[in-house]
Amino acid sequence: MTDKTSILIFAGSTRQDALSGKLAHAVSLEVAGQGGVPKLISLKDFPAPIYNGDDEAENGVPQTIQDLTALIRGHDGVIIATPEYNGFFTPLIKNTLDWCSRPGASTQSPALPRGKPACVVASAPGAIGGIRAIPRLRDYLSELGFLVSPEVLSVSKAGDAFGDDGRLQVEAQADGLKRVVTKFLELSTRARTS
Numbered sequence: 358m359t360d361k362t363s364i365l366i367f368a369g370s371t372r373q374d375a376l377s378g379k380l381a382h383a384v385s386l387e388v389a390g391q392g393g394v395p396k397l398i399s400l401k402d403f404p405a406p407i408y409n410g411d412d413e414a415e416n417g418v419p420q421t422i423q424d425l426t427a428l429i430r431g432h433d434g435v436i437i438a439t440p441e442y443n444g445f446f447t448p449l450i451k452n453t454l455d456w457c458s459r460p461g462a463s464t465q466s467p468a469l470p471r472g473k474p475a476c477v478v479a480s481a482p483g484a485i486g487g488i489r490a491i492p493r494l495r496d497y498l499s500e501l502g503f504l505v506s507p508e509v510l511s512v513s514k515a516g517d518a519f520g521d522d523g524r525l526q527v528e529a530q531a532d533g534l535k536r537v538v539t540k541f542l543e544l545s546t547r548a549r550t551s
């Protein structure tokens with residue numbers, strides 16, 4: 358058990374060279390650098406079929422989803438790095454968290470904890486950095502009961518944004534990430550200790 362603030366981090370894409378995966382990695386470096394304890398996961402390791410009520414009735418909530426739900430419960434906060442698909446966050450995020458919201462995903466009810474801090478960052482190869490996906494993911498996370506941080510970051514031109522060390526190399530973006538993580542660690546620490 359640690360008294361440091363633990364942050365679960367994942368990307369909304371499981372593509373091998375996903376820009377959002379690189380952003381999630383940069384987030385984890387920043388969390389560690391600021392004294393938090395990051396746990397970077399890939400949703401590739403938590404696969405689930407497209408949600409279908411008949412499937413749930415027959416087979417229950419997949420073990421992968423139960424494991425992910427336990428990880429969300431077991432961390433002080435969650436940071437999601439999302440790509441933008443037609444202005445929205447990805448169906449992978451929606452499907453995965455819809456499953457996590459089902460009562461069978463946890464022995465506790467509701468399955469996802471109320472008031473767990475969550476933070477959204479986005480990346481895209483274009484000039485607007487996935488900025489339209491951010492409010493939509495923030496809204497969705499609020500619906501699920503997360504306490505959503507007002508601090509966000511969108512990384513534009515993300516194909517050129519990361520250095521060999523995995524960090525954001527444009528100063529304004531690196532400063533933005535630093536600010537987002539600082540505020541989110543404060544929020545998550547407050548939520549854990551209050």
Ligand SMILES: Cc1cc2nc3c(=O)[nH]c(=O)nc-3n(C[C@H](O)[C@H](O)[C@H](O)COP(=O)(O)O)c2cc1C
Nearest residue numbers: 370372375376377378440441442443444481482483
């Ligand atoms: C179905 C689909 C829709 C997309 N829509 C957008 C979009 O609305 N805005 C945008 O900036 N990029 C859009 N893109 C391009 C993605 O930003 C780009 O493919 C990105 O690299 C995907 O994220 P990833 O690198 O994390 O896998 C779209 C890509 C796909 C496959």
